[in-house]
Amino acid sequence: MSVVRLEVNGTPFEREVEPRRTLADFLRDDLGLTGTHLGCEHGVCGSCTVLLDGVSVRSCLLYAVQAAGANVMTVEALAPAEGPLHPLQEAFKRCHGLQCGFCTPGFLITAYELLSERRGATGDEIRRTLSGNLCRCTGYQGIVEAIEFADELWER
Amino acid sequence: MKPAVLVDLNRIGGLDEVGETEAGLAIGALVRHRRVERDPLVARACPLLAEAAAQIGHVAVRNRGTFGGSLAHADPAAELPAAMAALDGEVELRSGRGSRRLRVEEFFRGPFETAVEEGELVVAVHLPRAPDRTGQVWLEVNEKHGHFALVGVAISLTLAEDGTCSEARLAYAGVGPVPWIAAEAVSLLAGKGHGAFQQAAVAAAGGCEPPSDAHGSSSYRRRLVRVLTERALTEAAGRVA
Numbered sequence: 001m002s003v004v005r006l007e008v009n010g011t012p013f014e015r016e017v018e019p020r021r022t023l024a025d026f027l028r029d030d031l032g033l034t035g036t037h038l039g040c041e042h043g044v045c046g047s048c049t050v051l052l053d054g055v056s057v058r059s060c061l062l063y064a065v066q067a068a069g070a071n072v073m074t075v076e077a078l079a080p081a082e083g084p085l086h087p088l089q090e091a092f093k094r095c096h097g098l099q100c101g102f103c104t105p106g107f108l109i110t111a112y113e114l115l116s117e118r119r120g121a122t123g124d125e126i127r128r129t130l131s132g133n134l135c136r137c138t139g140y141q142g143i144v145e146a147i148e149f150a151d152e153l154w155e156r
Numbered sequence: 157m158k159p160a161v162l163v164d165l166n167r168i169g170g171l172d173e174v175g176e177t178e179a180g181l182a183i184g185a186l187v188r189h190r191r192v193e194r195d196p197l198v199a200r201a202c203p204l205l206a207e208a209a210a211q212i213g214h215v216a217v218r219n220r221g222t223f224g225g226s227l228a229h230a231d232p233a234a235e236l237p238a239a240m241a242a243l244d245g246e247v248e249l250r251s252g253r254g255s256r257r258l259r260v261e262e263f264f265r266g267p268f269e270t271a272v273e274e275g276e277l278v279v280a281v282h283l284p285r286a287p288d289r290t291g292q293v294w295l296e297v298n299e300k301h302g303h304f305a306l307v308g309v310a311i312s313l314t315l316a317e318d319g320t321c322s323e324a325r326l327a328y329a330g331v332g333p334v335p336w337i338a339a340e341a342v343s344l345l346a347g348k349g350h351g352a353f354q355q356a357a358v359a360a361a362g363g364c365e366p367p368s369d370a371h372g373s374s375s376y377r378r379r380l381v382r383v384l385t386e387r388a389l390t391e392a393a394g395r396v397a
Contacts, residue, residue: 019162049216055190056216066164113215131301132214 009077026064046133075105087154097146099137180285185224204292208239224278233304241327241335242310264334291395307380313392331366357385
């Protein structure tokens, strides 16, 4: 077992982990942050996307020990439990950017990284950025529209 | 495969730097694709490398994937090995016995097979700076952004003042077991202008032996080689300042 210290959504954690425990399993099973979803568990579907020191990563392709000392941000950090939705979440809701919601945490984090960097991403850029996330419900159109809408909605 | 020990290289210092050298550029093995895609030093010295890196996987993949990792993995359809071949780059290996540099032709031995020996580690790549009046282009066709290239072409084209080709390097991903260099096309281009582009593209398509698989037949890939080569040569010539 190894001891891992890291910060998740602004809270410091220290846990003993088995070295081969993935970051995704660590977040979900050890920390109880089940907002991060596991679809394919081999880096294809994008559902488990989180930010590691500010950049998007597949949490199923990293071991928790590799995140030692890092800041991790998961979908839970977007909005407080009892507070209003984040503008991205609000836009997904209004534009039918989700149906079953399984893939949504990954899409939200991927879009969060894109929109945090700059305003005015074109539809093509959004589609290109989303190419690593799979959704089986929406046909993607609503997701692209939601991100375009969030770009206007989000004061940043 | 069931490794007894798994070593994470990420905490080794000094392997994640991009630096200018006398000859051009040195890129550490742990430099991420996302950085290669956006680094101004790379864009200036070896623009085709930045274009090739932007085509690797998706953002979340490029945020973690490393230059050295891609080379050591040696996927025949990957972008960086072919880009390295077109740039005439060298791979630096280090072990307890010392270090050595290998040219691309020596480094790649076959699909997923390299000249790296037991105890050796890829630590950096070294790339010559593009000469004046050089245009560089990476083009690829894939099923969707982020997927491996069906065919990828890397071209570095240097033109003399009169517009004729003084130096050219054409390398391809996805058409053979290792990055393929179109030697016949290069000799057809020597001393010629735009008029030779089509002929060179036909020679490139005729000279390679692309594989057939579920993603595309050999003849389809061959056709892509012809179309992409002519397109990339025209684009590269247009970029010569």
